[in-house]
Amino acid sequence: MRLKKRLEADDIVYGLFCSTPAALSVEIIAAAGYDFVVIDLEHTLISSGQLAAMLLAARANSIAALVRVASPHQILQVLDAGAEGVVFPHIRSAQEARDAVRLCHFAPLGERGLNATLHTRYGRDDLAGFTSTARECTLMVAMIEDREGMDNVNEIAAVEGVDVLLAGAADLSQSLGLPWQTSHPDVREAVSLVRAAAEHHNKMFCALPRIPGDFESDYRSSVRMFILGDDRGIARRAMASHLVKHQATVLYQ
Numbered sequence: 001m002r003l004k005k006r007l008e009a010d011d012i013v014y015g016l017f018c019s020t021p022a023a024l025s026v027e028i029i030a031a032a033g034y035d036f037v038v039i040d041l042e043h044t045l046i047s048s049g050q051l052a053a054m055l056l057a058a059r060a061n062s063i064a065a066l067v068r069v070a071s072p073h074q075i076l077q078v079l080d081a082g083a084e085g086v087v088f089p090h091i092r093s094a095q096e097a098r099d100a101v102r103l104c105h106f107a108p109l110g111e112r113g114l115n116a117t118l119h120t121r122y123g124r125d126d127l128a129g130f131t132s133t134a135r136e137c138t139l140m141v142a143m144i145e146d147r148e149g150m151d152n153v154n155e156i157a158a159v160e161g162v163d164v165l166l167a168g169a170a171d172l173s174q175s176l177g178l179p180w181q182t183s184h185p186d187v188r189e190a191v192s193l194v195r196a197a198a199e200h201h202n203k204m205f206c207a208l209p210r211i212p213g214d215f216e217s218d219y220r221s222s223v224r225m226f227i228l229g230d231d232r233g234i235a236r237r238a239m240a241s242h243l244v245k246h247q248a249t250v251l252y253q
Helices: 003-008 021-033 048-060 074-078 094-104 126-137 145-149 154-157 170-175 186-198 214-220 231-251
Strands: 013-016 037-042 064-068 085-088 139-144 165-168 203-209 225-230
Touching: 003 013, 003 126, 003 139, 013 021, 013 064, 013 231, 021 037, 021 048, 021 231, 037 048, 048 064, 048 074, 064 139, 074 085, 074 094, 085 094, 094 139, 094 154, 139 154, 145 154, 145 170, 145 186, 154 165, 154 186, 165 186, 170 186, 186 203, 203 214, 225 231
Parallel strands: 013 037, 013 225, 037 064, 064 085, 085 139, 139 165, 165 203, 203 225
Antiparallel strands: none
């Protein structure tokens, strides 16, 4: 569990959303050189068995794994199964952020249930010691992707235990009445406000570059955590490019 430590050391880290329900996908992302993967349970039908295999693949391939949950009941399970952190979609208020922190952490910061898991080699290692280690290493990522969340973004960023703010531009665009217009000035301004709130409260900001120039702009603004897309979209574009290249060869024969 090292991703949080790397971010605190100001390392630049790159990740991908993984929506393909297969351990092989995690292995390929690791082999490509990414630092972390966000396994997405919100928009997929990844089963608990598939998730366990994907988290095991992450550990075996030395890539940090975060999990975007679809429901609060999944939080304890994904952390016990080896996720280094949880991505919470649609955080709209400081109270929702506090509730998320409470589910992520052991006492005194939270109420995460105690159990002997892989983190302590199923009880072989010091159980009490792991509770403090977990607080130092578990990453809590709050997604701001609603108008209400924007209204409360500074209060959310101020919550103890929130480590990272992540702006969900797609859902933000819909909440602002501009569905899928992620490059609209109003949406881009909203994303900038999320980044500013993170900076003001000494929290990390995770960027999702969408158009040319976004990455460079974010990097110059001291952003060091990047999610560079979704494995399905990248695979589709790569396959389409591969096909077009061969089709072009036929056309020019």
